[in-house]
Amino acid sequence: AQSVAQPEDQVNVAEGNPLTVKCTYSVSGNPYLFWYVQYPNRGLQFLLKYITGDNLVKGSYGFEAEFNKSKPSFHLKKPSALVSDSALYFCAVRDINSGNTPLVFGKGTRLSVIA
Amino acid sequence: GAVVSQHPSRVICKSGTSVKIECRSLDFQATTMFWYRQFPKQSLMLMATSNEGSKATYEQGVEKDKFLINHASLTLSTLTVTSAHPEDSSFYICSAPERGGPMNTEAFFGQGTRLTVV
Numbered sequence: 087a088q089s090v091a092q093p094e095d096q097v098n099v100a101e102g103n104p105l106t107v108k109c110t111y112s113v114s115g116n117p118y119l120f121w122y123v124q125y126p127n128r129g130l131q132f133l134l135k136y137i138t139g140d141n142l143v144k145g146s147y148g149f150e151a152e153f154n155k156s157k158p159s160f161h162l163k164k165p166s167a168l169v170s171d172s173a174l175y176f177c178a179v180r181d182i183n184s185g186n187t188p189l190v191f192g193k194g195t196r197l198s199v200i201a
Numbered sequence: 202g203a204v205v206s207q208h209p210s211r212v213i214c215k216s217g218t219s220v221k222i223e224c225r226s227l228d229f230q231a232t233t234m235f236w237y238r239q240f241p242k243q244s245l246m247l248m249a250t251s252n253e254g255s256k257a258t259y260e261q262g263v264e265k266d267k268f269l270i271n272h273a274s275l276t277l278s279t280l281t282v283t284s285a286h287p288e289d290s291s292f293y294i295c296s297a298p299e300r301g302g303p304m305n306t307e308a309f310f311g312q313g314t315r316l317t318v319v
Contacts, residue, residue: 095242122310129207129294129310130245176244188235188296189308193244 088113090179092192099167100200107162107195109151109177116182119160120189121151124174133175136160147171167199204228205297207311214285214318222280222314224295230275231297235308236268239292248293251278285318292316 089112099105111117118137122130134145141153151162160177174196178189204227214220224234232253237245249270250258257270267289269281278297282289292315296308 120308127210127292127313127315129205129312130296131310188247188250191244194242196242 088117088179088181088184088190090177090190090192092175092177092195094195095193096196096198098198098200101169102166105164105167105171105197105199107175107177107197109160109162109192111158111160111177111179113179113181114183117158117160118180118182119151119153120178120180121145121149121160121162122176122178124176124194130176133162167197169199169201172197172199205231205295205309205311207295207314209314210312211315212317214316216286216318217284219281219283220285220316222282222293222295222316224278224280224297224311226276226297226309229297231278232275234272234278234295234297236270236278236280237294237296239294239313245294248280251280253278282316285316287318290316290318 091110093108120135121133124130133149134143136143136153144150149164151160153160174194176194177192180189206225206227208223234251236248238248239245247260248263251270251272253272253275259265272278292313294313295311298308
């Protein structure tokens, strides 16, 4: 079974400061990992994904995430937060051997960047 | 890039009526589409997997007679909420993996439909 945990419901950060949104996961095999962002009353927008290769993945809008197999985690990071980054962020996972199955999502973390 | 279009974005309907939501893949073919429901401040809950040319696969606890799914072509899946009630009010989102793409492709999501039943 696959599962994703986002331990924080809400993250508050001052504009210009670094931000981290946490994600841990569980899969039986090797994972494909994703981060999505959702603005109010909108669908999900893809930010980045980890498939294989470098553990540090760079994505859209200056976001990056680090894959850590030992923990296991896939925390989302950004060196300098913007007010416009305020949104709902979802981590998702799929087992590499699960075929064309839907992603399993975490419950989401609401990021609030304060000017 | 691949785009999934969902329509309508918002709908208000009276209790007891039915509402149809469309999900289209605009520049790729989707033999499979997924329908999710999202409650306020909660994650996406997978409702069903829509399969082109065959019956949809529903998740446990989802009423197939209430949430009718039709996937008649490679670019269109529809979700019909039948005899809607206020408790069906929610945000519904569809997604599709790109056909022929690698298994590891990210899913492409529609814009979502905010359904309000009054």
